Amino acid sequence: MAGVGAFPVDVSGRGRARREPVAAPHVKALFDIPVAAFELAGPGDESTLAPPEAAAVAAAGPRRRGEFAAGRQCAHAALASWGMAPAPLLARHDRAPAWPAGVFGSITHTENYALAVVARPLDAGRRAGGGAEEDRVGTAVGVGVDAERTGRLSPDLYPVVFTAAERSWLGRTTAARRAEAATAAFSAKEAFYKAQHPWTGSWVGFADVEARPASGALELVPASSLSVLHHWSWPVAVRWTASADLVLVGVTVHRARRSPRTRRG
Numbered sequence: 001m002a003g004v005g006a007f008p009v010d011v012s013g014r015g016r017a018r019r020e021p022v023a024a025p026h027v028k029a030l031f032d033i034p035v036a037a038f039e040l041a042g043p044g045d046e047s048t049l050a051p052p053e054a055a056a057v058a059a060a061g062p063r064r065r066g067e068f069a070a071g072r073q074c075a076h077a078a079l080a081s082w083g084m085a086p087a088p089l090l091a092r093h094d095r096a097p098a099w100p101a102g103v104f105g106s107i108t109h110t111e112n113y114a115l116a117v118v119a120r121p122l123d124a125g126r127r128a129g130g131g132a133e134e135d136r137v138g139t140a141v142g143v144g145v146d147a148e149r150t151g152r153l154s155p156d157l158y159p160v161v162f163t164a165a166e167r168s169w170l171g172r173t174t175a176a177r178r179a180e181a182a183t184a185a186f187s188a189k190e191a192f193y194k195a196q197h198p199w200t201g202s203w204v205g206f207a208d209v210e211a212r213p214a215s216g217a218l219e220l221v222p223a224s225s226l227s228v229l230h231h232w233s234w235p236v237a238v239r240w241t242a243s244a245d246l247v248l249v250g251v252t253v254h255r256a257r258r259s260p261r262t263r264r265g
């Protein structure tokens with residue numbers, strides 16, 4: 001099992017601290033529709049938050065304020081790259097970012113690293129120029145991204161976050177690759193959650209969806225009869241990339257042919 005390629009930037013957070021997000025072209029390959037992707041290694045800069053954004057985390061501790069700022073900086077850079085006018089990016093009641101009309105995206109942060117991806121399907125569909133690519137863009141209604149430090153997921157937690165089938169294939173993975181594979185599978189489920197939740201408004205638990213190896217990568221399939229899973233076209237492809245100690249996972253969710261076309265605000 002392998003990710004989708006090399007990871008070109010220093011994401012350790014130990015190098016020269018960057019206060020500005022940078023474009024992350026290697027992340028675009030994690031999605032099957034066009035996205036803008038920006039990342040920031042190092043702490044975020046709280047002074048860049050718009051007043052309503054700063055107010056939303058005013059009561060939080062410095063670590064939370066810093067990661068929130070880093071995620072917002074990346075998200076604003078991604079929105080600007082699609083030509084969107086600057087505006088505060090607040091959180092919905094469920095903590096998901098309240099993306100402006102016409103776009104959807106996802107934010108992740110982990111120790112000293114933040115990443116945001118934003119898709120603008122209308123523009124992307126026009127650019128696709130018709131045919132299968134335009135169809136693919138047209139059925140996509142969510143993206144999810146997740147970053148985890150490899151090995152942060154302790155094996156003690158495997159029974160909590162993995163199904164029996166997942167533990168079985170992880171058990172057959174070589175010891176050298178197991179921590180990375182487990183991190184990717186865990187992140188894939190969190191990325192799926194972030195992609196699906198703004199559309200369905202529904203909880204999906206770790207036992208409801210499972211990751212399995214597929215063509216040298218991973219894919220997600222339903223593992224329970226939860227009705228909200230009928231919204232999606234399955235399997236959901238999982239793409240990931242890894243550096244020495246960081247795994248980045250992206251998923252794109254596509255409506256099933258007969259899925260309700262509702263989006264929860």
Ligand SMILES: CC(C)(COP(=O)(O)OP(=O)(O)OC[C@H]1O[C@@H](n2cnc3c(N)ncnc32)[C@H](O)[C@@H]1OP(=O)(O)O)[C@@H](O)C(=O)NCCC(=O)NCCS
Pocket residue numbers: 067068071091094095096097106107108109110145146147189190191192193194195197198204205206207208209
């Ligand atoms: C919501 C959740 C996925 C976030 O993941 P995490 O690893 O804890 O944190 P990350 O740093 O990667 O992501 C946090 C960001 O996710 C986004 N987010 C939070 N809740 C969200 C939601 N309901 N929908 C979409 N995005 C959400 C936010 O942008 C948040 O950052 P911000 O608050 O600074 O804006 C996780 O906390 C959770 O609740 N998981 C349980 C459900 C689950 O994963 N099920 C898996 C089976 S499919």
